[in-house]
Each structure stands twice: as structure tokens, then as C-alpha cells.
Amino acid sequence: xxREEAIARLSRYQSQEDSAWxxxxxxxxxxxxxxxxxxxxxIAIKVALAMKQQNLSRQNVAERMGCSPQYVSRLLKGEENLxxxxxxxxxxxxxVAILQYEFM
Amino acid sequence: MTFDKVIEDGRLWAVRYNxxxxxxxxxxxxxxxxxxxxxDFFTQNFDDLISYFRITNIEDAIYQTMEDRDELxxxxxxxxxxxxxxxxxxxxxxDRTQEMMLGKEKGRPHRRSWLRLYAIxxxxxxxxxxxxxxxxxxxxxx
Numbered sequence: 001x002x003r004e005e006a007i008a009r010l011s012r013y014q015s016q017e018d019s020a021w022x023x024x025x026x027x028x029x030x031x032x033x034x035x036x037x038x039x040x041x042x043i044a045i046k047v048a049l050a051m052k053q054q055n056l057s058r059q060n061v062a063e064r065m066g067c068s069p070q071y072v073s074r075l076l077k078g079e080e081n082l083x084x085x086x087x088x089x090x091x092x093x094x095x096v097a098i099l100q101y102e103f104m
Numbered sequence: 105m106t107f108d109k110v111i112e113d114g115r116l117w118a119v120r121y122n123x124x125x126x127x128x129x130x131x132x133x134x135x136x137x138x139x140x141x142x143x144d145f146f147t148q149n150f151d152d153l154i155s156y157f158r159i160t161n162i163e164d165a166i167y168q169t170m171e172d173r174d175e176l177x178x179x180x181x182x183x184x185x186x187x188x189x190x191x192x193x194x195x196x197x198x199d200r201t202q203e204m205m206l207g208k209e210k211g212r213p214h215r216r217s218w219l220r221l222y223a224i225x226x227x228x229x230x231x232x233x234x235x236x237x238x239x240x241x242x243x244x245x246x
Contacts, residue, residue, distance in 0.1 A: 003228040007114035010230070015106040015120050021130045025177045028137075032174065041139070045166045048139035052147065058140075076140045078170060 031079060041078035043087065043098055048076055050094040064093035110233065111183050116223075118233040129180075129221070132236030136173035136219065142166040145238060152240035157218070169238065172217040176204075189231055193223055202231065 001009075031037045051061060058072040065072070066089070074080055075090075084099075091098050108127040110116040118127035126134065135141050146153055146162045153159050179192070193202035204221040220239050223231040 001226075001228060003115070003230060006226050006228050006230045010107050010114065010117055010232070011109075013105070013107050015108050015127070019108040019118070019120070019127050019130060021108070021110070021118075021127070021133075022181060024130075025133075025181055029174070029178065029181075041167060041170050042163075044139035045143070045163050048143040048166075049163065051140065052143050077134075077137050078139055079137070 028079060031081075034081075036081055037079065040080055040082060043082060043090070044076050044078035046096060046098055047090055047094065050096045054094065056094070061093055065089045107232065110180065113185050115189055115229060116180070116183065116231050116233070127233075128235045129233045132221065133173060133177060136169055136236075136238075139166060139170075142169055149238075149240055156240055169219065172219050175217075176219055176221065189229060193221075193225065193231055195225075196222075 028037075047061075051057075058069040058076075062069040062072045065086075075082070075086075080086075087098050090096075105122065106120045107117045108120055108129075110118050110129060118129035120127040124131075143162065143166060146165045150162070153162075153165055157165075159165050183189070183192070193204045196203055202223050202225045204223065218238050218240055219236065221233055221236045223233045225231050
């Protein structure tokens with residue numbers, strides 16, 4: 001079997017729907033160039049470990065924050081450009097300090 | 105089971121199992137960017153994390169995984185038509201299954217990524233990604 005034959009054979013079984021994986025990755029890489037992604041990731045990690053420690057589900061956190069479990073899932077991927085308000089809600093929901101500040 | 109083309113020239117594919125919305129590549133990339141999934145994983149495998157990689161901080165392990173995940177994704181996205189895929193995938197124990205891993209990180213020559221992508225190699229230079237894993241032990245048997 002030649003390479004072209006192998007590719008043709010795989011193409012016959014190609015998924016009907018495009019996976020769009022490249023678009024998703026390009027969006028993520030773009031977000032990364034914006035710099036805030038590393039903060040979002042660090043926050044997602046803190047949230048995940050706090051949830052684990054307190055045995056909280058996404059549903060529990062969502063109820064405490066007044067948002068949907070789907071939003072909590074997105075937040076845990078570390079790809080959300082979080083507002084200060086959302087960060088405060090997380091701090092209150094999980095009783096953890098996420099932001100440390102020098103002013104005030 | 106169907107197949108998704110990963111690079112346009114058809115040399116790299118990813119399997120999509122049983123009407124799943126995502127293919128095998130998307131699934132592992134999603135896992136490796138999910139802080140909750142990674143927290144569970146490293147907590148369950150904490151002993152291996154310490155004994156082989158000497159890492160005691162789970163937060164750092166999770167963050168590094170996310171960074172390595174991005175690097176792996178960039179490598180795949182940047183595969184050129186001239187690139188030899190045999191340079192990205194190296195053989196496992198049998199002839200058909202190959203694994204892809206990141207090379208030694210620049211500036212940190214003593215740490216290698218624990219992320220692995222697995223692919224079946226057809227004998228004409230066409231690869232099909234079937235899944236991935238976080239490998240914290242020296243051998244798969246461990």
C-alpha cells in the first residue's frame with residue numbers, strides 16, 4: 001500500500017463533522033500571547049485543589065458563586081479571562097485567598 | 105470509529121471513537137488543560153511524582169503539565185509538509201505503536217516532559233494518534 005492509498009483509505013472513514021481542533025488551539029495560543037492565561041491557569045489550579053480538599057463538586061461551587069456548573073468547568077480549564085468580581089466570588093465560595101495585594 | 109485529519113496533507117490523523125464529539129488528540133489535550141482532572145491525577149499518583157521526578161508540589165506539576173501540553177500542541181500545529189514524522193514519534197516495544205514526547209526542555213536539560221502521545225504507524229509514513237498518557241514511571245510496567 002502506498003502512502004496515497006493509505007490516506008485515501010483513511011479519508012473514506014473520515015468523520016462527518018470537522019473536529020475544529022486547530023481553531024481551538026489557535027484560540028488558546030492567542031490567549032496565551034495576552035499574558036493573562038498564566039494567571040487564569042494558576043487560579044484554576046488553586047480552585048481545583050481547594051475543591052478537592054473540601055470535597056466540593058462543580059455543582060456545589062456553582063451554587064455558592066451563583067453561576068452554572070458549566071461555567072465552573074470552563075474556569076477550571078484555566079482559559080477564562082476572569083473579572084475581579086469573579087475572583088472575589090471564588091475566594092468567598094471556597095474560603096481561599098487567590099489574590100494577594102499590597103495596597104489597601 | 106472514524107478518523108480526523110490532524111495535518112492537512114493526511115500524514116497524521118487522530119481516531120474518533122464511537123460517535124465521540126472529540127477525537128483522541130482533542131481528548132488528551134483537554135484533559136491536560138483541566139486543572140480538576142490534573143489535580144485528581146497527581147494526587148492519586150503522588151508517590152510516583154516524588155520518586156521519579158522529585159517533585160513535591162502538585163500545583164507546580166499541574167502548571168508544568170499545562171505548559172508542556174501547549175508546547176506539544178504547537179509542535180503538532182507547526183508540522184510542515186517536509187517534516188519527517190519519524191522524528192516526532194519513536195517506536196515502543198512493538199513495530200506498530202509509536203510514542204511522541206517532548207525533547208529536553210531548553211535551559212532545563214535534566215527534565216523531560218511526562219506527556220506522551222501514542223500513535224499507530226502505518227508502514228508508509230502515515231500515523232494515527234490513538235491516545236495519550238502522563239508517564240510518571242521509568243517503564244510502562246511500573
